[in-house]
Amino acid sequence: MAASGRPVVVDIRTRRAGEKRGPEIPDGPDPLLRSVYGEILRDERLDQDRTLDDVARAVGMSKQYLSEVERGRKEPSSEMLHSVCDALGLPIEHLLTRAVRRITASRRIAGREASGTTLLLAA
Numbered sequence: 332m333a334a335s336g337r338p339v340v341v342d343i344r345t346r347r348a349g350e351k352r353g354p355e356i357p358d359g360p361d362p363l364l365r366s367v368y369g370e371i372l373r374d375e376r377l378d379q380d381r382t383l384d385d386v387a388r389a390v391g392m393s394k395q396y397l398s399e400v401e402r403g404r405k406e407p408s409s410e411m412l413h414s415v416c417d418a419l420g421l422p423i424e425h426l427l428t429r430a431v432r433r434i435t436a437s438r439r440i441a442g443r444e445a446s447g448t449t450l451l452l453a454a
Contacts, residue, residue, distance in 0.1 A: 362437060366403030367430045368412065373401040375419050389418035 376386055383401075387394040390411075397415070399405040407415070416423045 361434055363403060364430065365406045367433050368426060369401040369403040371426055371429045372415055375421050379419065386415065386418050390414045
């Protein structure tokens, strides 16, 4: 929360100045869950300074498939998501919680933009 006691929405996709990460969350309908999961997994992998190849080998999948999962182009099974999370040391419940937060934040942002309210995003 901000010093004023009001909540602050932080766009974690742009927390690193100048670094473009993950697919853009579109205005309008909610993003596909696979896109949100992929974005979170990619952010986690990059935060750990790990390569696609490193994580894919740990999971036992091709790096091409992992790349498509991260870009939201493939719909991984729950078992595959669990394996990738394990390889990243990310509890599956954290993936689910982060996904809910991102979707909720995108709805709030879209609602404020539709109402004309200005929203500042902290990096």
